[in-house]
Amino acid sequence: MNRGDGETDRSRRFGDLCENLRPDLLRFAFWLGRDRQLAEDVVQEAMLRAWKSFEALADEGKAKSWLLTIVRREFARSFERKRFEVADLDALVAAEAEVLAVEDDGELAAMRTALFRLDDEYREPLVLQVLMGYSTQEIATMMGLQRGAVLTRLFRARARLRRELGLGPEPAP
Amino acid sequence: MMNCLDFRRQVGAEPFADDALLETHRRQCPACAHYQDELRAMDGLIARSLAVPATRITRRTPQPRFALATGRPRLFAIAASIAVGLAVGLVLLVSAPRASIAREVIGHVAHEAATMAATVPITPGALAGVLDPEGTRLRPGIGDVTFAARCVYDGQVVPHLVVRTPQGTVTVLLLRHREIAEPLQIEGQGFAGVVLPAPRGSIAIVGQGLANLDGIAQQVFEAVDWGA
Numbered sequence: 001m002n003r004g005d006g007e008t009d010r011s012r013r014f015g016d017l018c019e020n021l022r023p024d025l026l027r028f029a030f031w032l033g034r035d036r037q038l039a040e041d042v043v044q045e046a047m048l049r050a051w052k053s054f055e056a057l058a059d060e061g062k063a064k065s066w067l068l069t070i071v072r073r074e075f076a077r078s079f080e081r082k083r084f085e086v087a088d089l090d091a092l093v094a095a096e097a098e099v100l101a102v103e104d105d106g107e108l109a110a111m112r113t114a115l116f117r118l119d120d121e122y123r124e125p126l127v128l129q130v131l132m133g134y135s136t137q138e139i140a141t142m143m144g145l146q147r148g149a150v151l152t153r154l155f156r157a158r159a160r161l162r163r164e165l166g167l168g169p170e171p172a173p
Numbered sequence: 174m175m176n177c178l179d180f181r182r183q184v185g186a187e188p189f190a191d192d193a194l195l196e197t198h199r200r201q202c203p204a205c206a207h208y209q210d211e212l213r214a215m216d217g218l219i220a221r222s223l224a225v226p227a228t229r230i231t232r233r234t235p236q237p238r239f240a241l242a243t244g245r246p247r248l249f250a251i252a253a254s255i256a257v258g259l260a261v262g263l264v265l266l267v268s269a270p271r272a273s274i275a276r277e278v279i280g281h282v283a284h285e286a287a288t289m290a291a292t293v294p295i296t297p298g299a300l301a302g303v304l305d306p307e308g309t310r311l312r313p314g315i316g317d318v319t320f321a322a323r324c325v326y327d328g329q330v331v332p333h334l335v336v337r338t339p340q341g342t343v344t345v346l347l348l349r350h351r352e353i354a355e356p357l358q359i360e361g362q363g364f365a366g367v368v369l370p371a372p373r374g375s376i377a378i379v380g381q382g383l384a385n386l387d388g389i390a391q392q393v394f395e396a397v398d399w400g401a
Contacts, residue, residue, distance in 0.1 A: 020276065023227035024325075031223060036230050061283065061362065099229050111222040129187075130216055131223040131325050133284060136187060155185035158212060161219070167211065 014054050017063050018047060024064065024132065025071050031127045032075050034092050034116055036099060046074040068132065069142055092116060114164040122157035125150050180205045188212040189322050191291045199296070206296070213302045217323040221306075221330045274351065274368055275359040278377045281326050281333075282344045283362040288335050289342055289381070291319035303332050307349060307373075308400030315396035327351065336393060341383040345393055349374035366390070373399045 022043065029039035029046075050070050057066055093100065093116050100112040115123060128139045136154065140147040175198040183195060188209060199206045294317040303321040304310060309332065311318065319342075320335035326346060334345040343366070353375045357368040366379030367390045376397060378390040 016276075020273075020280070026227045026230045027223065027225055030225065030230050039230055064284070099225055107218060108222055111218050112225075115219070115222055126219065127223060130219045133324060135287075151183075151186040154187070155182060158185050158188075158215065161215065165215075167215070 010054060013060065014051055017060065021064055021067055025067055027131060028068055028127060029071050029075060031115070032124060034096060036096065038078065042071060042074045042078055046071045049074065065138065065142065072142070110165060114161050117164070118157060118160060122153050122160065125153045126157040129154060177202060177205050181208060184209045184212055188216050191293065191320070193293070196293055206298070210298045210302055213299055217302065217306060217330070220323050220325055224325045224330050274353065274357060275361065277327055278346060278359055278366065278368060278379060279361040279364055281324065281346065282364055282379045285333065285344070288320040289344060291335060294319055295321055307332070309347060310398040310400065312396045312398055315392060338389055338392065340385050340389050341380055343378050343380040343389055343393060346377040347397065348377060351375050369394055371399060
């Protein structure tokens with residue numbers, strides 16, 4: 001294979017990955033930052049960084065977690081660069097009402113709002129577990145935490161959601 | 174011996190954890206079993222809530238990032254790029270869906286491969302928690318369901334089951350949102366399976382090293398009651 005063919009193959013493989021994984025990356029970035037514009041920008045930047053270091057991805061079966069890690073880092077960089085102010089939660093919910101709205105399903109809408117209000121440290125592992133399907137050990141690796149810390153955060157995340165939704169009391173964590 | 178507090182701490186973090194101690198406690202304590210069923214149902218709701226369509230995240234009034242040139246050349250450029258976009262889109266529309274389904278199903282099953290190792294049948298309540306939201310049921314006799322969860326697949330929340338039949342273990346995805354015209358054989362990453370047209374969307378049945386995949390797939394297909 002000459003260099004041109006190799007480059008074409010690389011482009012095609014990267015294009016396939018992006019096509020498959022972009023929706024998940026957008027959802028992850030959205031729930032991370034609770035802001036559509038930020039999610040799009042972060043995913044766009046992450047894709048550029050991923051393309052530059054695509055050769056470093058030895059196992060394309062692990063592309064999703066690799067890309068999610070890049071999105072996480074890019075999200076952190078965005079925060080450093082832009083120094084976002086801590087926003088009023090009600091304002092955040094109102095700004096993204098179009099995404100949170102669900103026709104004829106009050107339960108779903110209530111849950112989306114409750115998830116929006118969840119602290120970052122609880123929302124992120126929950127998104128990785130429930131939406132992305134990662135095990136607690138995988139989440140610990142991605143977030144640079146001990147597995148026990150991830151378990152505690154997941155427990156507290158669900159406990160808070162249950163409280164928000166008016167479900168029963170929890171045992172102490 | 175596990176107590177209720179430990180049980181609730183563990184399932185609060187992992188409602189679908191496959192653990193013999195949890196299962197033993199669950200069988201002995203109806204209150205804790207109910208608590209876990211509630212958490213599993215809530216996880217289904219969380220999954221549905223988080224699965225915001227990506228198009229809704231990106232579908233906004235486009236904001237111009239640069240000053241736009243005006244006049245006819247700009248219009249020609251826009252028209253040309255639209256034409257190219259349509260042509261590319263048409264090619265993708267014609268060729269992509271089959272390959273896309275195969276890649277997505279195999280990718281999901283491979284990512285969740287560990288679930289196929291589960292051997293303990295889940296409770297009818299847990300299975301109902303996964304299937305009930307769509308009004309689906311699994312007729313008895315097909316085998317033991319050892320894993321059931323509501324997974325995000327293709328931007329939708331879909332039931333994901335692992336069924337141990339006498340002829341082998343298969344992962345089953347009920348894809349109500351995905352209609353296909355004809356059966357599709359899929360293979361990759363050590364897995365092989367079929368996606369079959371179903372009364373509601375389609376159903377993917379995937380396993381590893383199965384001697385009679387078609388026979389198992391037919392049995393599983395017939396065991397699913399898709400409801401109204």
